[in-house]
Amino acid sequence: MATPTSAVSPLCVAVTYQGHGASGTARWALPVQVTVSSVADNSTIAAWTQTTDTSGRLWFLPSLPMPSAVNVAVKNSHALGSMALNVPYPWGVDCLGMPTLLEGDANNNDQVSITDFSILRTAYGQTCPACDARSDFNEDGQVSITDFSLLRSNYARSGPSTSLLVAGRLPDDALPFGSEADGQLLFGSGPSCGTAATVRFVPLVPPDLIAGTAEVAIYVDVADGKQADSADVTITWDDAQFSVLDIAAGSDFPVTIYKELGLGAARFASGSIARNLPAGSVHVATAVVRARSWSEISTPFTVSAAAVSCAGSALSTGWSTNEVSRDR
Ligand SMILES: [Ca+2]
Ligand SMILES: [Ca+2]
Numbered sequence: 001m002a003t004p005t006s007a008v009s010p011l012c013v014a015v016t017y018q019g020h021g022a023s024g025t026a027r028w029a030l031p032v033q034v035t036v037s038s039v040a041d042n043s044t045i046a047a048w049t050q051t052t053d054t055s056g057r058l059w060f061l062p063s064l065p066m067p068s069a070v071n072v073a074v075k076n077s078h079a080l081g082s083m084a085l086n087v088p089y090p091w092g093v094d095c096l097g098m099p100t101l102l103e104g105d106a107n108n109n110d111q112v113s114i115t116d117f118s119i120l121r122t123a124y125g126q127t128c129p130a131c132d133a134r135s136d137f138n139e140d141g142q143v144s145i146t147d148f149s150l151l152r153s154n155y156a157r158s159g160p161s162t163s164l165l166v167a168g169r170l171p172d173d174a175l176p177f178g179s180e181a182d183g184q185l186l187f188g189s190g191p192s193c194g195t196a197a198t199v200r201f202v203p204l205v206p207p208d209l210i211a212g213t214a215e216v217a218i219y220v221d222v223a224d225g226k227q228a229d230s231a232d233v234t235i236t237w238d239d240a241q242f243s244v245l246d247i248a249a250g251s252d253f254p255v256t257i258y259k260e261l262g263l264g265a266a267r268f269a270s271g272s273i274a275r276n277l278p279a280g281s282v283h284v285a286t287a288v289v290r291a292r293s294w295s296e297i298s299t300p301f302t303v304s305a306a307a308v309s310c311a312g313s314a315l316s317t318g319w320s321t322n323e324v325s326r327d328r
Contacts, residue, residue, distance in 0.1 A: 006173065007063075008061060010060060010062075011061075012058070012093075013072065013096050014096065015032055015058070015101060016056055016098065016099075017194065018312065019146070026054060028054045029052055033075045036070050039086050039210045048060075066081070068088065068128070069088050072087050075108075075142050078104070078137055079103050080157060080158065080160065080161060083103075084097075084098055085162055096150055097163075099162065103150040104150055104157075106119035106120060106134040107119060109208070110309045112156065112158075119132065120143065121286070124145045125153050130144055138312070141246075145305065147308045149230050149311060149312045152230065192279070193227055193315075194227060194308075197231075197318075198319060200221060201216050201217065201317075202216070202217040202219055204216065211290055216286070218247075219250075220280055220284050220306075220308050226312045228277065228278070229310050230272070231307065232305075232306065233284065233303060234303070236302045237301050243293040245290055246287070247268045247286070247288075248285060249270040251283070253284050255273055256268075256269075256270050257269040268284075270284055306318075
């Protein structure tokens with residue numbers, strides 16, 4: 001914002017964006033709707049849109065006359081709003097720290113609901129700018145499993161998150177809403193998110209030699225028995241040896257987010273919006289496989305890409321060579 005032209009000092013508001021990585025990048029320089037309202041009835045006194053700097057801050061010159069205390073709210077178009085209540089006006093030189101903007105509100109109605117999931121699902125896999133940026137919640141230029149994970153962590157919430165100003169202090173934003181601890185508000189206990197995961201395959205049933213099909217389950221093993229909320233796995237195989245007829249969501253990640261099935265390659269993403277997330281060995285999906293000849297299968301499914309997420313954070317994800325072996 002403009003530098004002050006008089007002795008009046010500009011007021012600063014500090015916004016925190018959930019899941020946007022460390023501050024100091026363009027992922028923090030975003031437009032927010034700023035609303036200053038009455039403490040008595042929350043009626044709007046002033047409202048405008050302003051872009052934060054790469055640290056999430058914005059400044060504006062105070063206008064007078066104003067009440068001696070106000071409510072201040074900020075909202076980004078794909079996050080729930082947040083509000084600081086009963087802030088002395090003007091509040092001085094320190095930035096007014098706002099509760100974290102919780103991601104997942106793709107349609108900008110201040111609720112995270114199935115409609116937002118639908119927007120994400122439709123745009124899933126897109127790379128920006130040729131994307132529906134409403135569901136690139138973490139502003140990393142892709143609509144990916146991490147965005148689903150952010151949406152999921154705030155599912156069924158409404159804005160604004162509020163912070164009551166304690167007399168003489170700025171709102172304590174040390175524990176951002178939407179963190180693991182915050183999950184306690186909605187889910188009873190927060191997820192115990194894993195940090196590492198490995199993709200593996202499990203032949204579920206012996207080949208049906210008459211139909212020529214078999215089922216192969218895709219699992220993600222989350223290290224240390226920890227939890228995850230979603231996975232996105234791309235597999236390839238030798239189409240001369242077998243074909244994949246279908247892939248369906250697994251028992252632990254029953255929500256299909258994305259499915260693209262071709263000759264020799266498939267990408268499948270699924271997740272859970274359930275309160276209790278799966279832990280440890282997670283059944284992501286099941287593929288129905290038809291071999292040209294089961295006796296001739298020798299090469300495995302190969303994982304060419306995999307991402308696993310939990311509460312908006314990516315797990316370090318690896319895989320081993322997994323043979324979909326003939327069962328003789
Ligand atoms: Ca919404
Ligand atoms: Ca993204």
